[in-house]
Amino acid sequence: MLICYISMCLLCTIMQYAEEEKNYTNIDSLPDEMLFRILLELEPRELYESAMLVCRRWYKIIDTRNFIQEHLEHSRPGLLIVGSNYKCPTFVSVSAGRGGGKIDKFDYPHKFSSLYWLTCNGLAVEEYDHPSKRNGNTYNHFIKNHTTNKRFALPPFSGYDYYSCMGYAPASNEYKVVRLYPRNLESSILTLGVDKSWRYIDTTHISSEEVAKLLRYRPLVTEGFVHWVGWGRTCILSLNIQTEIITETRIPQERLRITIFLSTWRSVTMLRGSRSGLSWDVWEMTMKPNGKSGEWKKVPEIDLEAQKCRMEQHLECTLVPEGLYPVGWLNYMEVLVLCISENWSAGKDCVFYNVGTQEIQFFNLGCVRAAYIHKNSLVWFDHT
Structure with missing residues (x-):
C-alpha cells in the first residue's frame, strides 16, 4: 500500500507541477515509458481491480506480455505460511x-481449495476437494490465478498422484505442470496453453530406487527447474522445465x-x-x-x-x-x-x-x- 501511495503522489505531483507552470499538460500527455514505470510500482490486485479500469490507454499498457513479465520480475517474492487451516495461509514478505x-x-486474501497446491509466479495448482467433483478414480486439477480469478481445468487423469507441481521455463516463457507416480516409477508433464493431454517424462536413465523414493517427497521449485530431495538420500533429482530432462546431482x-x-x-x-x-x-x-x-x-x-x-x-x-x-x-x-x-x-x-x-x-x-x-x-x- 505504501508503494501505491508513493506512486499516486508522484502522479499528482507531476500534474500539479504542470498546472503551476500554466501548462495544459495532463496525465494523458505523459510518455508511455514514464507511465509504464509508475504502474510497475502498483500491486497486482490494484492493477487488475483499479488501474486497468481507468482508461483504455492504461489497460493496453498493463494487459501486455512485456508489462506483466517486467512487473513479475520487479516484484519481491514472499512466503505463504501454511498452518492448520491450509485453505487460509499467511503471506509474509520483506519491504524495500x-x-x-x-x-x-x-492474511492471504484468497482461499485455496485443497492442500495439494504449489504456486509458481502467482499461478497455483489445486485439486477439486469435493468428492462429488471426482469421477470414480479420476482426479481433477486446475490452475488458478487468485489475483485475476482466472481458472483453467487440466486434463483429468486416473489414479492418485503424489505432489503435482508447476515449473517455469524462462527461455520459452512456458509454464508446465508435472504429475508424479512413484508407485509406477512414472511422471508426466503438460505445457499450459499448448498441450491437450499429458506426456510421459523419461526416467529410464535414473536409478529406479532413487525415482521411487524421491518422487514421494514434496518438490522444490526454482526458476526453470523442479527438484526432488529426501531425507538420507545421496543425490537430488532436477527436472529441466525447458528440455524436460531429469538429471542427478550428488549431495x-x-x-x-x-x-x-x-x-x-x-x-x-x-x-x-x-x-x-x-x-x-x-x-x-x-x-x-x-x-x-x-x-x-x-x-x-x-x-x-x-x-x-x-x-x-x-x-x-x-x-x-x-x-x-x-x-x-x-x-x-x-x-x-x-x-x-x-x-x-x-x-x-x-x-x-x-x-x-x-x-x-x-x-x-x-x-x-x-x-x-x-x-x-x-x-x-x-x-x-
Whole structure:
C-alpha cells in the first residue's frame, strides 16, 4: 500500500507541477515509458481491480506480455505460511528499505481449495476437494490465478498422484505442470496453453530406487527447474522445465547433521544444523549453464548462539538442542524464517533472521506446517 501511495503522489505531483507552470499538460500527455514505470510500482490486485479500469490507454499498457513479465520480475517474492487451516495461509514478505526492510505480514486474501497446491509466479495448482467433483478414480486439477480469478481445468487423469507441481521455463516463457507416480516409477508433464493431454517424462536413465523414493517427497521449485530431495538420500533429482530432462546431482555428505533443503526460487539451499540447533552450515546449489547437473558451493554459515538468551526471553521457553527449524527464505536469501521445532504442531512465534544485518524479528504465525515461495502476479497463458 505504501508503494501505491508513493506512486499516486508522484502522479499528482507531476500534474500539479504542470498546472503551476500554466501548462495544459495532463496525465494523458505523459510518455508511455514514464507511465509504464509508475504502474510497475502498483500491486497486482490494484492493477487488475483499479488501474486497468481507468482508461483504455492504461489497460493496453498493463494487459501486455512485456508489462506483466517486467512487473513479475520487479516484484519481491514472499512466503505463504501454511498452518492448520491450509485453505487460509499467511503471506509474509520483506519491504524495500536501505540496509534491509521490515517484515510485512497479513492474511492471504484468497482461499485455496485443497492442500495439494504449489504456486509458481502467482499461478497455483489445486485439486477439486469435493468428492462429488471426482469421477470414480479420476482426479481433477486446475490452475488458478487468485489475483485475476482466472481458472483453467487440466486434463483429468486416473489414479492418485503424489505432489503435482508447476515449473517455469524462462527461455520459452512456458509454464508446465508435472504429475508424479512413484508407485509406477512414472511422471508426466503438460505445457499450459499448448498441450491437450499429458506426456510421459523419461526416467529410464535414473536409478529406479532413487525415482521411487524421491518422487514421494514434496518438490522444490526454482526458476526453470523442479527438484526432488529426501531425507538420507545421496543425490537430488532436477527436472529441466525447458528440455524436460531429469538429471542427478550428488549431495555433499556429512554424517550426524540435521539436513534441511529449502528453495530460494533462484537456487536450492541445504542447511545442516549443529547439535545445539542454533547454527547451520549453508550450501547453495545452482544449475550449470548446460542444465545437465547442479553445482554446490558453501556460503557463510548462520549462527544464532549469541541470540539465544534474547530469543528465550521473548519466546518464554528454553531452546532445547535442535530447537529451531528453518522453514523458508524471504527475498531469495535475505531473511531466514525459523519455527520452534519442539512445538511444531502446537504453534509458537516464528523467528525472522536477517542474514545481512543479523537482526531478529518475531511473529506469531500459529501452527506452521509448511512455507512456499510466492509472488502475486497477472500471469496467464494468453500472454505466453
